[in-house]
Amino acid sequence: MKNQSIINIFVLFASLFASLHVHSSEPLSGAELINNNCARCHNSRPIQEFSMSEWKVIMPHMREKAHLTGTEVQAILNFMEIAATPAKAVKVIEPVTIAVDPREVLTRYGCQGCHQVQGAGGTLGPSLDNVISDRGKAFFLRKVKEPQFNNASSAMPQMPITDEELEVLAEFLSPK
């Protein structure tokens, strides 16, 4: 009898849960979702490790494991698309030809999904505020181009950032 009562409660809750929907009106950052969720259990895997068609099969597996919503999974896949296919990403993302806004570059490549800049951003990677003053501009430029050159376990993706965008970003992050 005790079990029956508890099973009744279980069935009731399960039915209620199944009938509820939760939608977020705010656009989600795929980079931020990777920062927030992957490292809860394991190191973030390099995006380039799998093809996009493979990620599209892997992410439903991770959706259940990491308690992600379908919308969140799609946002992560969208970010991976940018990071994993540079040639296509250049076409998808309109090239910046006029004055490059460093904040737009940060947003474009999801930098603050994992790094803090002026107090805002993720914590998976180190803050970028002092990266150039502490490590030098040459380190910063190489780190963006070759993310694993100084740390084999770094999960930082190699982004399709242009030389011009990188220079603007380095200038923005340099000590004033």
Add this chain to the structure above:
Amino acid sequence: MRIINTIRLVTMLSAGLAIQQPLHAAESSDRFVFVGYGDVKYESADVAGTDAFSARFVPIFLFSLNDKMHVEAELEVGLNEDGETETELEYADIHYFLNDNTTITAGKFLLPFGQFSANWHPSWINRSIWTPGIYGAHGSSQAMDPMLPILSDVGVAAQQVYQVGSAKVFFDVFMTNGPRSEAEHDEEEVVEDDHDIAFARLFSPTTTLDPDVDEDEHGEAFPEVEFEATSSDNNSNKAFGGRIAVAFLPSIEIGTSYYQGAYDEGGQLDIRANGIDINLISTHAILRGEYIRTETDAFVERDHEDVIDSFSRNGWFLQGTFFVGHLFEELGSTEIVIEHAQTKKVEEAERWMVGINYWLDPRSVIKVGYEDTDVADGPDDKRFAVQFSYGF
């Protein structure tokens, strides 16, 4: 009873299916992916008297039927001491994504009780070479008797995810075949692997369960409970439970879990477990821990009558991982791991573990570890091991 349970199950699934979103075929033609992990270990253990290499290969098969249904299966393939290949089905289930935040799972799945079984047990994810002292599943041979040695079971589960302000709330519920009495099995059956040994010892205490009661009396009254998943059930009562967790990502996740299952044929004797788990993540360290308390029913003789009494046990572990390479760049991707675990009331034991991990890349790690287990009524154990774990 069985029919009633079946009707309840159908009601639950029907309620969900009635409000399902339209089914769409997957856009991608690539629907299958083969991933997994494996490890090679050298271990020297005092009590077991072993000094040997071992290896495991754990393939995971992922298959997207369409954008609403996803199949996953994990096998563990390893060699036993006699050189025979052992294969174990860790999980094989199908997820049905009912809507944006609801997932229904059916099959043999990892139980959402705590976090170790569901998320941290793969060797390339577990920062320690060994399973925590309060868990005994997944090939763990250890001096400590586990609290709730369940990794996976067969049944159905539902998961819900909510965003509440800056927090995420996770709900998991499950119903499975559950445990059974070890005594119901063939008495001549040889318990060979560490998995079963752990189960058999769990409720075969050699010490007094209650200081006020005679040891022999309890020893006879206390049954042995087996948790290993099967495609059968010895009673009509299904095990059930779930987990509720709150996460302030990316830094904090705290959860509480419940498990209850009848293990005797009459469905009168339950084992109940409560758990609390915590996961703190920062740039320089990770802190993981779980506390589990179990209550096991058993028939005991009081005033010449058999009555049901409950015996409790509790245990916990806390594991800290420190990314020392973040502080001293010359150490690269080196981590230091420290873990402490205790079990109390029955088979009391205490363990310290220290380890150093060096990551070759984000999914390949060399772990060197030493653990020292102090068993209250039994031989203490010391172990040293080196493990190369990889995810692929």
